[in-house]
Amino acid sequence: MQIYLDYSATTPTRPEAIATMESAMKATWGNPSSLHDWGSRSATTLEIARMQVADLMDAAANGIVFTASGSEANNLAIMGVAQQYRKPRHIITSAVEHSAVLKPLERLGQLGWDITYLPVDCYGRVSPTDLAAALREDTVLVSVIYGQSEVGTVQPIADLAKVIGQSPWQPLFHCDAVQGAGRLPLDVRQLGVDLLSISSHKIYGPQGAGALYIKPKTELLPLINGGGQENQMRSGTQAVPIIAGFGIAAELAKQELIAESQRLMGLRDRLIEQLQHHPDLVLTGHPQQRLPHHVSFYLPHADGHQVSGKTLVRQLNLAGIGISAGSACHSGKLTPSPILKAMGFSDAAAKTGIRLTLGHQTTQADVDWAAMVLKQIIDRVMESQRTTAGVA
Secondary structure: OOEEOEOOOOOOOOHHHHHHHHHHHHHOOOOOOOOOHHHHHHHHHHHHHHHHHHHHOOOOHHHEEEEOOHHHHHHHHHHHHHOOOOOOOEEEEEOOOOHHHHHHHHHHHHOOOEEEEEOEOOOOOEOHHHHHHHOOOOEEEEEOOOEOOOOOEEOOHHHHHHHHHHOOOOOEEEEEOOOOOOOOOOOHHHHOOOEEEEEHHHOOOOOOOEEEEEOOOOOOOOOOOOOOOOOOOOOOOOOHHHHHHHHHHHHHHHHHHHHHHHHHHHHHHHHHHHHOOOOOOEEOOOOOOEOOOEEEEEOOOOOOOOOOHHHHHHHHHHOOEEOEEOOOEEOOEEOOOHHHHHOOOOOOHHHOOEEEEOOOOOOHHHHHHHHHHHHHHHHHHHHHHHHHHHHO
């Protein structure tokens, strides 16, 4: 038996998207910028996909710019704003952002920009009060993630947008909604954002496509210059078949959103219920305000060296279950999760985070089996740690 529980990392491409891509490769392979029939057919396919993705966000189609990934969409939002200023200004973000937001901000910091990292509570939530206190006259952008990928916490985006709207300076508001797309409502007007990023492969579309919503009259400079495709925002011939697959995945995600989110919440809560009473597991992230498919824990009694999140990933993989560790492994060295550190965890605890994320193919039987196996593996590895400590 094999059970995949790493849907926050990527999702399997759904058959409808594969069929759409295959059809596009055969019938609409022309350059969408060309004026002849072959180009026109590709342009039509491209614009249909744009409308499908826009509908997922309840946005206007002319506000959608296609990119090659969610990471590129995040970079375009951040650097597209920053590049407009000759002198460094001020940007606000949270301490629990994805690296696709943190890395470009780190680069801007090296160039003299002032970056404020809002603190979070023990659940990983940003306080609107803290945001209000951080805003200042030279703030040009606020970027806060919608659903945190490692611990699942959902941020109060609409409340944060109200704080920004009440500010006399009203900087632009960007939201990384890569994990929220297809799992949470994405009405850009209700959320109150100016910029919003999503990714195809998180919603059962193909890898290699993302999108950035840009509110009308919002000024950005492109990262990629050339022929001026994507309304001058991203030059280069569009990958029409991949974008077509992205479009149908977005359309189906919108249709299935309510029913699938409710189903996943039921499975999520069932998994949490079966694991949260184990003495060596403690839930991370907000217990209620969390992504509907997301479960995450840390091991309070593990030393982080003998038993880490990486240890459990490997052990579960041997048992045919795919999950992910909350902390990253670079060059063979396990490092504490910066997300858990920002939430107040110690270095040792921040090495023990694990994440189980559910999806279309997850069943109740999968959840029950995974819970049983995980508890047995934890019992075994913790006993091994205690034995080793006793010998030492």
